[in-house]
Amino acid sequence: MSLADHPSAHADAPTSPAGVDLASRLRVWTTTVDHKRVGIMYVLMAVVFLVIGGVEAVAMRIQLWSSDLEVISPDVFNQLFTMHGTTMVFFVGMPILIGIGNYVVPLMIGARDMAFPRLNALGFWVTLFGGLLTYFSLATGGAPAIGWFAYAPLTETTFARSAAVDFWALGLIVAGIGTVTAAMNFVATILAMRAPGMTLNKIPFFTWTMLWTSVQILIAVPPLTAALVMVLFDRELGAHFFDVQNGGSALLWQHLFWFFGHPEVYILILPVFGMVSEIIPVFSRKVLFGYEFMAAATMAIAFISLGVWAHHMFAVGLSRQVDLFFIVASLLVSIPTGIKFFNWLATMFGGRIWFASPMLFCFGFLSMFLIGGLTGIMLALAPFDFQLTDSYFVVGHFHWVLIGGTLFGTFAGIHYWYPKVTGRMLSERLAHWQFWLLYIGFFVTFAPMHVAGMLGMPRRIFSYEPDRAWEIWNQLATIGALIQAPSYLIFVYNLVSSYRHGKIAGDDPWDAWTLEWTTSSPPPTYNFGTIPTVHSRRPLWDTKHPDDPDWQYE
Amino acid sequence: MSGVFASGNALLAAAAEEPWHELSIFEPASPGGAAIVRLALLVLAVAALIFLVVEGILFYTIARFRHRGGSSDTPPPEPPQVYGSNPIEIAWTVAPALIVFFLVLVSARTLWEVNAAPATSRNVIEPLTVTVVGRQWWWEYRYQSYDGRKLAFITANELHIPASSPERSRPTRLLLESADVVHSFWIPRLEGKVDLIPGRTNQLWLKTDVTGLFLGQCAEFCGTQHAHMLLRVVVDSPEDFDKWLAGQALPAVDDPQQAAGREAFLSESCVNCHRIRGTTARGNYAPDLTHLMSRQTLASGIIPLDETNLRRWIHNPHDIKPGCLMPAFGLSAEKEELIVQYLLSLK
Numbered sequence: 001m002s003l004a005d006h007p008s009a010h011a012d013a014p015t016s017p018a019g020v021d022l023a024s025r026l027r028v029w030t031t032t033v034d035h036k037r038v039g040i041m042y043v044l045m046a047v048v049f050l051v052i053g054g055v056e057a058v059a060m061r062i063q064l065w066s067s068d069l070e071v072i073s074p075d076v077f078n079q080l081f082t083m084h085g086t087t088m089v090f091f092v093g094m095p096i097l098i099g100i101g102n103y104v105v106p107l108m109i110g111a112r113d114m115a116f117p118r119l120n121a122l123g124f125w126v127t128l129f130g131g132l133l134t135y136f137s138l139a140t141g142g143a144p145a146i147g148w149f150a151y152a153p154l155t156e157t158t159f160a161r162s163a164a165v166d167f168w169a170l171g172l173i174v175a176g177i178g179t180v181t182a183a184m185n186f187v188a189t190i191l192a193m194r195a196p197g198m199t200l201n202k203i204p205f206f207t208w209t210m211l212w213t214s215v216q217i218l219i220a221v222p223p224l225t226a227a228l229v230m231v232l233f234d235r236e237l238g239a240h241f242f243d244v245q246n247g248g249s250a251l252l253w254q255h256l257f258w259f260f261g262h263p264e265v266y267i268l269i270l271p272v273f274g275m276v277s278e279i280i281p282v283f284s285r286k287v288l289f290g291y292e293f294m295a296a297a298t299m300a301i302a303f304i305s306l307g308v309w310a311h312h313m314f315a316v317g318l319s320r321q322v323d324l325f326f327i328v329a330s331l332l333v334s335i336p337t338g339i340k341f342f343n344w345l346a347t348m349f350g351g352r353i354w355f356a357s358p359m360l361f362c363f364g365f366l367s368m369f370l371i372g373g374l375t376g377i378m379l380a381l382a383p384f385d386f387q388l389t390d391s392y393f394v395v396g397h398f399h400w401v402l403i404g405g406t407l408f409g410t411f412a413g414i415h416y417w418y419p420k421v422t423g424r425m426l427s428e429r430l431a432h433w434q435f436w437l438l439y440i441g442f443f444v445t446f447a448p449m450h451v452a453g454m455l456g457m458p459r460r461i462f463s464y465e466p467d468r469a470w471e472i473w474n475q476l477a478t479i480g481a482l483i484q485a486p487s488y489l490i491f492v493y494n495l496v497s498s499y500r501h502g503k504i505a506g507d508d509p510w511d512a513w514t515l516e517w518t519t520s521s522p523p524p525t526y527n528f529g530t531i532p533t534v535h536s537r538r539p540l541w542d543t544k545h546p547d548d549p550d551w552q553y554e
Numbered sequence: 555m556s557g558v559f560a561s562g563n564a565l566l567a568a569a570a571e572e573p574w575h576e577l578s579i580f581e582p583a584s585p586g587g588a589a590i591v592r593l594a595l596l597v598l599a600v601a602a603l604i605f606l607v608v609e610g611i612l613f614y615t616i617a618r619f620r621h622r623g624g625s626s627d628t629p630p631p632e633p634p635q636v637y638g639s640n641p642i643e644i645a646w647t648v649a650p651a652l653i654v655f656f657l658v659l660v661s662a663r664t665l666w667e668v669n670a671a672p673a674t675s676r677n678v679i680e681p682l683t684v685t686v687v688g689r690q691w692w693w694e695y696r697y698q699s700y701d702g703r704k705l706a707f708i709t710a711n712e713l714h715i716p717a718s719s720p721e722r723s724r725p726t727r728l729l730l731e732s733a734d735v736v737h738s739f740w741i742p743r744l745e746g747k748v749d750l751i752p753g754r755t756n757q758l759w760l761k762t763d764v765t766g767l768f769l770g771q772c773a774e775f776c777g778t779q780h781a782h783m784l785l786r787v788v789v790d791s792p793e794d795f796d797k798w799l800a801g802q803a804l805p806a807v808d809d810p811q812q813a814a815g816r817e818a819f820l821s822e823s824c825v826n827c828h829r830i831r832g833t834t835a836r837g838n839y840a841p842d843l844t845h846l847m848s849r850q851t852l853a854s855g856i857i858p859l860d861e862t863n864l865r866r867w868i869h870n871p872h873d874i875k876p877g878c879l880m881p882a883f884g885l886s887a888e889k890e891e892l893i894v895q896y897l898l899s900l901k
């Protein structure tokens with residue numbers, strides 16, 4: 001099944017080295033419909049925005065170093081946190097996961113491309129255009145200063161006169177269209193393009209999570225798009241959806257936004273659950289423990305998380321009965337999440353754990369995501385949340401989930417699949433530096449924020465009173481940010497330098513078990529010479545162990 | 555469990571001696587705040603337990619099953635494969651489910667304890683009712699009624715409420731509204747936060763036995779000066795509170811020596827925004843200045859109210875609170891001085 005002999009494979013592979021002139025290479029990339037190239041472009045776009053969002057974060061941390069600094073003016077600070085949040089969620093988190101999925105899913109299921117390659121390319125370009133449009137708001141004299149969840153009526157023209165909010169809303173609408181097309185494409189691809197023999201209960205786990213993430217996107221993103229259109233109607237056409245003075249409702253926006261916003265959190269974590277569920281088994285040298293339960297837990301999370309949005313709104317004065325409903329729903333999510341966690345541990349237990357960089361990042365994910373989950377439980381308890389919501393505790397919590405969870409997991413995935421994408425290994429030494437700087441810096445940045453929040457510090461303030469006893473926690477956070485910053489630079493450097501100088505990877509450097517490792521690295525445009533036939537969840541295990549194949553046990 | 559309650563009470567006792575700038579949610583000075591602390595300590599304990607167990611297993615697994623020896627860039631050989639186990643899966647589904655069930659029960663109990671209307675009984679007086687209006691970037695307090703009496707004055711930025719005592723409960727009911735965007739009322743030591751949302755009236759009950767100053771600040775992003783929308787709640791003894799009420803109910807002091815300053819103030823556009831009861835200044839857009847000098851701070855708590863700061867403020871509010879909704883007027887020096895002296899007389 002191994003495809004060792006592709007004379008043409010390297011020539012037209014997505015990352016073919018120099019030789020052709022720049023213009024024609026640009027043409028190839030801009031006109032491509034190859035899922036691998038599209039995937040790479042998604043990831044590169046996300047990395048660029050990651051650096052931009054990171055610079056915004058560091059600027060804010062510098063302003064908060066002490067209570068009397070005036071490095072950044074109030075309005076600019078408010079713009080910074082608006083753009084930082086918007087960037088990280090819409091132009092880093094989603095594109096990087098969709099990009100990895102784009103690259104890997106067709107390979108994993110033995111397909112030659114996504115179901116709709118042109119739609120796929122459209123999705124990427126539209127997402128990128130959305131990002132640019134959002135940043136184009138700077139041309140109005142400043143970015144919007146509304147916070148990433150843009151509570152009405154702060155977005156009405158009365159309070160935000162410049163067109164910045166219009167560009168922001170347009171940008172997110174456009175990017176949302178890209179996201180929805182990508183999700184449709186994943187659903188179609190995963191349902192219709194699997195290799196012969198790969199029944200739905202045999203698909204690789206990452207693919208399974210991409211399927212449910214896509215379902216969530218299809219349910220959650222359209223309401224956001226609708227709400228953003230309503231904002232634009234209010235601003236441009238004189239409608240009054242959120243204009244309280246004229247009978248609109250400020251609360252309506254909050255419901256619509258969080259109906260998207262909470263599932264969004266899971267859109268950003270389910271694919272990562274999928275990635276670590278691929279990586280932990282390979283690097284523990286053991287099959288994933290309890291595949292069926294893991295699969296069911298994924299579905300449970302996808303559905304339950306559609307019914308928990310108002311836990312972001314406990315302070316708006318819902319009734320106690322409604323609060324209680326959302327407490328119960330939110331806590332229920334922790335059960336399937338717990339199941340996943342225990343299954344990962346059980347997979348490692350009894351294995352031979354190999355601490356190459358992908359596994360190191362999985363370790364980061366496991367040890368930190370747990371903490372984010374536990375602080376999440378605290379926030380789900382409405383009475384406790386009355387104190388914690390909109391405080392720095394929440395800022396600490398969601399960065400813990402998004403960096404400790406999403407980012408560590410994504411880095412694990414990137415370190416795992418980079419050899420497949422480029423044909424070369426990332427430098428392990430640099431990866432270790434990146435990991436430890438990030439691990440320590442992340443902890444020092446976000447742990448103190450929980451404390452500051454419990455000491456009464458609200459979020460989104462550009463300055464604080466000197467007598468508040470918050471300074472020390474803010475200084476720690478700033479120091480942490482400065483420790484983290486180089487780790488991202490090391491990452492980018494590693495991506496670039498290993499592409500030229502990394503060790504040659506070969507088809508299957510990790511001795512792994514899913515189909516992408518049967519083809520060459522990088523794979524040819526058509527992915528597979530002959531479409532493989534699959535008999536189990538680990539097709540390569542079956543080839544490598546003909547005497548003891550998996551399908552005997554599934 | 556009893557330990558949790560005991561430490562909650564200990565915290566409550568310690569709170570009285572805390573410095574005035576304390577904003578910790580773990581120093582509650584009210585029954586509602588204390589109920590939240592009990593819940594918080596409980597869930598922190600549960601979380602700590604889960605944390606220790608799970609991280610313990612993780613680190614043990616790594617220590618025990620980490621592959622040693624062999625080259626670091628070749629995959630270790632494969633151990634026996636274990637595909638799963640239904641009994642184990644059921645066990646670790648049921649265990650978290652039980653914890654969830656327990657947490658739902660305890661948080662439901664707390665939910666009905668916080669922000670609760672007082673039971674009506676003989677030793678609970680009719681609540682002090684104040685409408686709080688959140689405004690970009692200051693607080694308006696409209697006193698409605700107290701102890702069955704009607705009140706009819708408006709003040710700003712410093713909320714006075716009466717302290718309860720074990721014999722007599724003096725609850726405060728805040729009706730929370732907003733004149734512009736969403737704000738959030740948060741005094742960590744007294745209660746959790748409740749948002750002020752335009753088009754809605756929310757309610758927040760306060761009750762404390764502890765006199766003194768309680769701080770907080772707006773907790774929902776509300777625009778440029780969100781960071782400087784500070785909250786000050788002064789809890790007075792019942793006698794002090796009655797005195798304060800009587801003072802606030804009076805119209806503004808009319809000091810004949812300040813007649814020129816008064817004229818200057820009334821001739822400027824100040825009157826379009828500000829109110830001074832007893833004069834023709836009837837604006838309702840900006841803080842009521844009738845008893846300005848009964849307050850300790852200026853501009854929603856960000857600087858002490860004294861002559862120098864007041865002069866700086868009138869000269870150019872944006873030096874102190876950039877972006878705030880009071881313009882600088884470029885008054886002549888004499889006029890500015892007259893107005894400042896007049897305002898200083900508004901005890």
Ligand SMILES: [Cu+2]
Pocket residue numbers: 261262265308309311312
């Ligand atoms: Cu949520």
Ligand SMILES: [Cu+2]
Pocket residue numbers: 736737738772773774775776777780781783
């Ligand atoms: Cu605010």
